[in-house]
Amino acid sequence: MKKSFTVISNPTHCHKCPIKERSLYQAFSNDYIQDAEHKRTEQISIPARTSLYDEHELSDKAYTLFEGWLLLYRAHTDGGRQGLRIALSGDFVGYAPLLGSPRNHSALSLTPSILCGFQQEDLHSLMINHPALAMQVTQLQSRDMARCHTHILGIGRKTAEGRIVHLILELYDRLKNRGLVSSQTMTMPFPLTQEVISDMTGLSQVHVNRVMSKLKSDKLITCKYKQLTLLDWDQLTEIGEYFSPPLN
Amino acid sequence: MKKSFTVISNPTHCHKCPIKERSLYQAFSNDYIQDAEHKRTEQISIPARTSLYDEHELSDKAYTLFEGWLLLYRAHTDGGRQGLRIALSGDFVGYAPLLGSPRNHSALSLTPSILCGFQQEDLHSLMINHPALAMQVTQLQSRDMARCHTHILGIGRKTAEGRIVHLILELYDRLKNRGLVSSQTMTMPFPLTQEVISDMTGLSQVHVNRVMSKLKSDKLITCKYKQLTLLDWDQLTEIGEYFSPPLN
DNA sequence: CGGGTATTTGACGACTGTCAACGCCAGTGG
């Protein structure tokens, strides 16, 4: 988990982001692109299994994830991790409006990733000057909040099988909205190790394995070469008590 | 859980809120009080055990809690509840910036409560006109988010004892910041039933009872007549792995 | 091809849930 970022380039325009239509970049389609141009910092690239930021640091930067998967988590005193959220391309992470406060979670790349960083204070002044951007951030936060609530419900009340299936289905939906799944076969990229799944669901890795094996032998999913295929959407949504949200 | 609100009055000024120095009202100390004056809706009063809003409704209003305790929760398909957050005086609840979207959680009064309502769209236009208010909302959301993360960590990784103790200590700190505890004896008002504790912690009511009994027999707390006293702060913080946040 | 990483499997036990019954207390109404 070393920390070695590569500055790809001094990017010409941050709003060249391939996923402009979601996340923060959606807001940048307005007049304040001009301002934004001057605020962006460099674009960075990190390999898999690299710490992006730590919960004890001061939060100087926020990021937009262009490509890759991140695990946002909180460390437990016993050394374990509790996963909070998996960030996919287009997601906005690390924002902490309380100036000079430490982050309340850590972030780790699960795959090689490309991000675009913003100084928090620059974002702050952008938001003051462009209320529509502030509203946009507010809405992103609100959506994250809703997902947090769903997460709490899952960990607090669902069985191991339900939690895992829910996680898979949620990822499928989010990837689908990004055009990253094969809709025909319902196959998705799936770079999560069982340990990461256990982090996200509050289970042990061993138990995750048992449940995954059962899902496979029940012919609900197949999973090989970091690709996961859903074999029975209806039954899966029932097990995971999953309801597709309007947007992801 | 009937739903019968009482409109106390057409309040003269919403910013007469007794807890002006926290929550949204903090922001109202600026120039846009004038605007805000025209936006507030009525002040309402509800008895204990009354639903304030439901997760399936459209979210037309947001509220500032003036007095009382609320439980924000999400219903589980099996009929159970998963507690998300306990709101105390001064807290801002029910905000959902995605216009016309359903709420993602329900709210229930645990004690008789007094609230001040805002139309969501009015809040929205206030925020557009007064970016500092938008920033304020952003910061409130961010703080709630941090608490959500802590909650996820607790439910996902802590033992029953740890979760319950953490909940108690967090409430103590928040009440203390509101001047609602007897600091000498470390005694706080505690209107939570064991069922509500079980909702918040993801445990069963019976097991909550067992743990509470143990805490009492271990002389870590006493609890009677809806008053709870902390007897050993140091040991409690260790059991609950509790760290006082800078602000509440 | 080799070494580290990830997955798999089994045995065992603990934490926590479920069910059921009982007691306590406050508010209510006769």
Place this chain on the structure above:
DNA sequence: CCACTGGCGTTGACAGTCGTCAAATACCCG
């Protein structure tokens, strides 16, 4: 004043989900 009722807390028995430990196997990347 007292019986009644409903809500809440308490207790015991029992079961099951899930964690822990440990070891073997399969997999992947250099």
